[in-house]
Amino acid sequence: MREIRIKPRRRFLVPVEAEGISPDVLAPLTLEDIERLEVWEGNRRSRLSDLFAIEGDDGPGEAEDAYLLLRGDFSRVKRIGEKMTCGMIEVDGDLGMHAGNGMAGGEISIRGGAGDWLGREMRGGLINVSGDAGDYVGAGYRGESCGMRGGEIRIEGDAGDYLGEHLCGGKITVLGDAGDFPGIANRGGVIIIGGDAHLPGAEMASGTITVFGRARVLPSYQYQDTVDIDGRSLKKFLGDLVDGGKGELYVASLEA
Amino acid sequence: MIIEGGIVYDPRNGVLGEEMDISIEDGRVVEESRDGDKIDARGMLVMPGGLDAHAHIAGAKVNTGRIMRPEDGRRGAEARTKLLRPQSGYTVPNCYAIGYRYARLGYTTAFEAATPILEARHTHEELEEIPIVDKGALTLFGNNWEVLECVRDGDLGKLAAFVAWGLRASRGYGVKVVNPGGGEAWGFGGNVKGIDDPVPNFGVTPREIIRGLMRANEALGLPHSVHLHTNNLGKPGNYETTLETLRAVEDIAASRDRQVLHVTHMQFSAYGGTGWKDFESKAPEIAGYFNRHQQFTMDMGQLIFGSATTMTADAPLEYGNARLLKAKWSNHDIELEESSGVVPLVYGRKMPINAIQWAIGLELALLTEDPWQVIMTTDHPNGGPFVNYPEVIALLMSRAKREEELASLHELASSRSSLPSIEREMGWEDIAIVTRAGPARILGLPEKGHLGFGADGDVSIYDIDPKKLDPSKDHERVKAALSRAKYTIKGGEVVVRDGEIVAVPQGRTYWVDASVPEDEAAKVRADLVDKFTRYYSVQLSNYMVQDAYVTRPRVVRAGVV
Numbered sequence: 001m002r003e004i005r006i007k008p009r010r011r012f013l014v015p016v017e018a019e020g021i022s023p024d025v026l027a028p029l030t031l032e033d034i035e036r037l038e039v040w041e042g043n044r045r046s047r048l049s050d051l052f053a054i055e056g057d058d059g060p061g062e063a064e065d066a067y068l069l070l071r072g073d074f075s076r077v078k079r080i081g082e083k084m085t086c087g088m089i090e091v092d093g094d095l096g097m098h099a100g101n102g103m104a105g106g107e108i109s110i111r112g113g114a115g116d117w118l119g120r121e122m123r124g125g126l127i128n129v130s131g132d133a134g135d136y137v138g139a140g141y142r143g144e145s146c147g148m149r150g151g152e153i154r155i156e157g158d159a160g161d162y163l164g165e166h167l168c169g170g171k172i173t174v175l176g177d178a179g180d181f182p183g184i185a186n187r188g189g190v191i192i193i194g195g196d197a198h199l200p201g202a203e204m205a206s207g208t209i210t211v212f213g214r215a216r217v218l219p220s221y222q223y224q225d226t227v228d229i230d231g232r233s234l235k236k237f238l239g240d241l242v243d244g245g246k247g248e249l250y251v252a253s254l255e256a
Numbered sequence: 257m258i259i260e261g262g263i264v265y266d267p268r269n270g271v272l273g274e275e276m277d278i279s280i281e282d283g284r285v286v287e288e289s290r291d292g293d294k295i296d297a298r299g300m301l302v303m304p305g306g307l308d309a310h311a312h313i314a315g316a317k318v319n320t321g322r323i324m325r326p327e328d329g330r331r332g333a334e335a336r337t338k339l340l341r342p343q344s345g346y347t348v349p350n351c352y353a354i355g356y357r358y359a360r361l362g363y364t365t366a367f368e369a370a371t372p373i374l375e376a377r378h379t380h381e382e383l384e385e386i387p388i389v390d391k392g393a394l395t396l397f398g399n400n401w402e403v404l405e406c407v408r409d410g411d412l413g414k415l416a417a418f419v420a421w422g423l424r425a426s427r428g429y430g431v432k433v434v435n436p437g438g439g440e441a442w443g444f445g446g447n448v449k450g451i452d453d454p455v456p457n458f459g460v461t462p463r464e465i466i467r468g469l470m471r472a473n474e475a476l477g478l479p480h481s482v483h484l485h486t487n488n489l490g491k492p493g494n495y496e497t498t499l500e501t502l503r504a505v506e507d508i509a510a511s512r513d514r515q516v517l518h519v520t521h522m523q524f525s526a527y528g529g530t531g532w533k534d535f536e537s538k539a540p541e542i543a544g545y546f547n548r549h550q551q552f553t554m555d556m557g558q559l560i561f562g563s564a565t566t567m568t569a570d571a572p573l574e575y576g577n578a579r580l581l582k583a584k585w586s587n588h589d590i591e592l593e594e595s596s597g598v599v600p601l602v603y604g605r606k607m608p609i610n611a612i613q614w615a616i617g618l619e620l621a622l623l624t625e626d627p628w629q630v631i632m633t634t635d636h637p638n639g640g641p642f643v644n645y646p647e648v649i650a651l652l653m654s655r656a657k658r659e660e661e662l663a664s665l666h667e668l669a670s671s672r673s674s675l676p677s678i679e680r681e682m683g684w685e686d687i688a689i690v691t692r693a694g695p696a697r698i699l700g701l702p703e704k705g706h707l708g709f710g711a712d713g714d715v716s717i718y719d720i721d722p723k724k725l726d727p728s729k730d731h732e733r734v735k736a737a738l739s740r741a742k743y744t745i746k747g748g749e750v751v752v753r754d755g756e757i758v759a760v761p762q763g764r765t766y767w768v769d770a771s772v773p774e775d776e777a778a779k780v781r782a783d784l785v786d787k788f789t790r791y792y793s794v795q796l797s798n799y800m801v802q803d804a805y806v807t808r809p810r811v812v813r814a815g816v817v
Contacts, residue, residue, distance in 0.1 A: 143327035205582075 560640025
């Protein structure tokens with residue numbers, strides 16, 4: 001395994017576009033080449049080493065053996081792990097928006113929180129978040145008919161609004177609460193919410209959403225019966241009937 | 257400028273693969289050029305600049321497509337350069353990308369295919385922003401209340417006067433008719449089912465509308481014929497409606513040396529079957545009819561697999577598309593004139609219907625014997641984006657490529673069409689006709705589509721030697737070379753070199769100014785005052801496209817006085 005450690009040199013005031021911080025991009029490069037990678041801070045072009053201290057094993061190597069350790073505040077650093085297919089990124093701190101965009105394999109593990117659009121249009125792999133995540137986890141970007149299609153996202157804290165919007169496959173687990181409209185317009189995939197959620201599954205065509213806490217259910221959902229999941233009794237609904245949907249929604253407790 | 261030693265295909269002037277020089281001076285082809293600029297085109301294919309006679313590139317519905325499809329926008333995103341402005345989009349590119357991408361293909365002229373008069377300002381605002389190419393816009397008349405009333409009253413003189421006024425009001429180039437009567441019926445949630453189905457509240461039939469507008473078009477002697485999108489377009493079994501429409505106008509004669517009717521994106525109008533289950537190609541029937549009737553022309557409307565954005569004034573059709581595909585849908589009512597819709601979709605190789613549609617477009621072009629009767633189009637972006645023209649050309653030139661493609665498609669493409677048995681492979685003469693000389697003749701643009709003296713200095717040069725290359729076998733080379741012109745010359749200026757844009761001049765906008773007798777014009781004016789007072793949401797005085805919207809016009813005169 002080749003370890004590469006990356007640390008911000010300072011606090012960023014404007015977002016940094018760092019799609020290069022991914023095992024696929026960095027693995028074939030030596031440390032010197034990595035330092036020379038182009039990165040944009042707002043409208044200013046820099047070298048990666050201008051913004052980040054980079055150290056670790058000199059390369060090059062295979063992407064599947066790459067282990068990127070990110071320490072510090074990455075909350076304004078966007079697109080980390082974009083389109084990665086293998087390898088591992090571990091983050092000790094918060095991560096910015098669009099982490100794991102279109103990711104196809106490998107793992108991102110975040111000991112901290114994640115920004116909006118985490119794992120957007122993800123195809124495979126695993127993302128773990130020990131803190132909270134922002135809005136649009138596993139969603140499709142503006143106008144897309146499919147968000148996440150495969151892989152798994154696990155969030156130990158809360159998720160923001162529009163969790164799994166246009167979800168077409170894969171699995172998202174949130175141990176805490178989800179915000180408004182989780183699974184909106186989803187066409188497949190699995191969403192499990194440990195806490196509460198508001199109006200899950202609006203426009204759902206197919207897929208499964210399970211809410212172990214309280215949820216407000218849309219009037220366009222049809223009650224089926226009570227089922228037993230993991231030793232708990234949940235109410236099963238089908239919908240969203242507004243869209244002729246055949247999605248399954250399980251809710252532990254109904255919010256009036 | 258002298259283009260030296262290229263292998264020239266200029267079918268209108270009978271030049272078929274001759275090695276010759278082309279001289280351009282002051283933007284026109286001349287016998288001898290005085291300046292010393294030289295372009296070495298030895299061993300390269302030289303043709304007149306490409307001309308797209310039917311594409312949706314500007315105006316309200318194109319912009320609706322962009323607004324509906326941010327996901328399409330990011331697919332074609334390219335940053336600005338010192339010379340170029342930022343680009344976006346694949347099926348609905350932004351204005352700049354449209355001009356650049358046409359130029360890279362060697363195209364120098366493109367016509368927007370459908371503009372309602374009410375929204376013509378928007379069309380011209382966008383045309384003004386499309387760089388490099390010359391352009392024009394066809395104006396929609398097929399569902400306009402004034403047209404329907406003139407047809408109902410049998411007042412051909414007034415109809416012609418209104419057409420002339422509408423062209424002027426929209427700064428339009430020709431008469432576009434989309435699902436005549438159906439757009440008006442859609443205002444009440446209905447459609448017309450055939451050419452003899454009366455339009456609600458007007459009592460006129462599509463047959464009468466088409467005949468009336470064609471006779472008005474010929475009375476005015478317009479450079480282009482009526483440009484028709486047939487009734488029942490996109491529906492299984494519609495080839496009968498298409499043939500019935502053509503038979504209904506066989507007696508009308510053209511007033512100029514051109515076709516009397518152009519049926520557009522014929523692929524969508526050549527369907528057999530009673531439903532989607534027994535859907536099949538009727539392209540041989542359509543092409544057979546065209547082979548016996550030289551007065552009609554068509555364009556292919558070839559389907560391209562992948563993402564497309566359908567946009568048309570045929571609003572009921574788009575409603576059907578949206579329901580069938582559960583797709584995004586925009587529907588629009590254009591007051592007294594038209595309705596329209598936009599629906600994005602994806603054409604799949606393994607989808608039986610799409611695979612058959614793909615075959616139909618090619619069948620139409622290959623089975624119609626006279627290439628002057630067919631234009632190569634994809635009905636951009638309805639069948640697919642225009643950047644795929646080199647793919648279509650490669651398919652027309654190579655049976656081997658067609659067989660390779662057929663093998664990757666749903667098998668119904670082979671069993672429900674005649675494409676597998678078609679041996680014809682187009683040569684460079686045919687290609688120069690279906691992409692250049694033909695569209696110029698069909699649109700009535702004598703200075704376009706050829707390289708004779710006095711023609712516009714629009715030339716495309718491709719890095720392939722037609723004497724050495726066999727397009728049938730080496731179709732990949734053909735596609736690659738046509739995708740990135742070695743040179744594109746627009747009005748005597750090199751705009752593309754080695755596939756890259758090197759200059760961004762502004763093209764001109766064609767429109768037709770047709771004169772009519774004053775008494776007929778007065779009748780139209782009185783009607784318009786009444787309609788604008790009672791129905792329109794805008795004032796008549798705010799309605800016309802003013803000259804300020806068309807800063808570089810090329811006005812073509814026509815008319816009866």
